[in-house]
Amino acid sequence: MPAAKKSTKPAKKATPKTAGKRTRGKTSAKASAGPAAQRAAKKAVSPKRNPQKPVRQLKNGSRQAVAPKQATGNGAGTAPKRIAALLDRLQKAYPNAECALWHRTPWELLVATILSAQCTDARVNMVTPKLFEAFPTPKAFADATPAAIEEHVKSTGFYRNKAKSIHGAAKRVVEVYGGKLPETMDELLTLPGAARKTANVVLGVAFKKAEGVVVDTHVLRISQRLGLTESSDPKKVEQDLMRILPRDRWIQFSHEIIQHGRQVCVARKPKCESCTLENLCHAKDKTWSSV
Numbered sequence: 001m002p003a004a005k006k007s008t009k010p011a012k013k014a015t016p017k018t019a020g021k022r023t024r025g026k027t028s029a030k031a032s033a034g035p036a037a038q039r040a041a042k043k044a045v046s047p048k049r050n051p052q053k054p055v056r057q058l059k060n061g062s063r064q065a066v067a068p069k070q071a072t073g074n075g076a077g078t079a080p081k082r083i084a085a086l087l088d089r090l091q092k093a094y095p096n097a098e099c100a101l102w103h104r105t106p107w108e109l110l111v112a113t114i115l116s117a118q119c120t121d122a123r124v125n126m127v128t129p130k131l132f133e134a135f136p137t138p139k140a141f142a143d144a145t146p147a148a149i150e151e152h153v154k155s156t157g158f159y160r161n162k163a164k165s166i167h168g169a170a171k172r173v174v175e176v177y178g179g180k181l182p183e184t185m186d187e188l189l190t191l192p193g194a195a196r197k198t199a200n201v202v203l204g205v206a207f208k209k210a211e212g213v214v215v216d217t218h219v220l221r222i223s224q225r226l227g228l229t230e231s232s233d234p235k236k237v238e239q240d241l242m243r244i245l246p247r248d249r250w251i252q253f254s255h256e257i258i259q260h261g262r263q264v265c266v267a268r269k270p271k272c273e274s275c276t277l278e279n280l281c282h283a284k285d286k287t288w289s290s291v
């Protein structure tokens with residue numbers, strides 16, 4: 001195949017006339033700006049570079065980036081007015097919310113709470129009546145072997161650790177506290193198997209003492225969804241809740257949120273269309289939204 005003939009014509013130079021044509025339609029400022037300045041100006045307003053950033057069209061035809069709309073007022077944040085609205089609606093929706101763990105004494109509540117880790121309250125309630133029949137007092141638990149306790153709590157999962165914790169807690173209650181469960185946070189935290197969540201349950205439910213806020217999986221998830229905390233560390237979540245909730249609501253708030261988490265604000269596909277908190281909630285994973 002013959003080689004293609006090379007053009008001998010000189011390349012067409014841009015005349016002032018054609019150069020003018022290229023800039024037609026652009027603002028005179030842009031036309032006069034250098035290429036670097038033009039690139040910088042384009043970067044600042046281009047919706048392509050940041051599709052999340054809304055852009056508004058100005059009268060002169062150029063575009064300007066605007067700040068995204070923020071949820072304000074009662075809609076988001078930890079403003080006292082919004083917190084009061086959340087608490088009010090929760091109270092109305094769950095007026096009888098209470099601890100679902102079956103128990104007759106503070107000690108039994110401690111045992112049931114230890115057993116409820118990674119297990120449903122319903123399952124724990126199936127186990128505890130027979131467990132407390134076999135070991136009716138802290139002394140009876142202390143005198144038993146962990147293996148004997150294991151036999152009764154197998155179905156709650158992690159039963160070896162749980163039996164060991166219950167046995168250790170019983171021994172300490174008998175040896176240090178004369179067989180009576182202590183009533184302070186510091187003392188409860190010295191019992192094997194009792195972290196802040198367990199201690200808060202016992203203090204709030206059995207002794208009616210608001211020393212902290214129970215943060216279980218429901219409270220953690222829903223506090224995040226409602227924007228009450230940004231943390232996923234239960235200790236930090238509890239501190240955030242203690243800071244923004246009035247103390248006289250610390251105990252009941254957890255009961256209400258736990259019920260809300262079981263019935264409506266479930267982990268997967270929360271039922272937002274039937275949620276009493278819906279227009280106060282801006283969770284990213286809402287399944288339906290009116291706001």
Ligand code: SF4
Pocket residue numbers: 222225226264265266270271272275276277278279281282283285286287
């Ligand atoms: S609106 Fe949806 S995500 Fe928000 S609290 Fe209600 S159920 Fe949960």
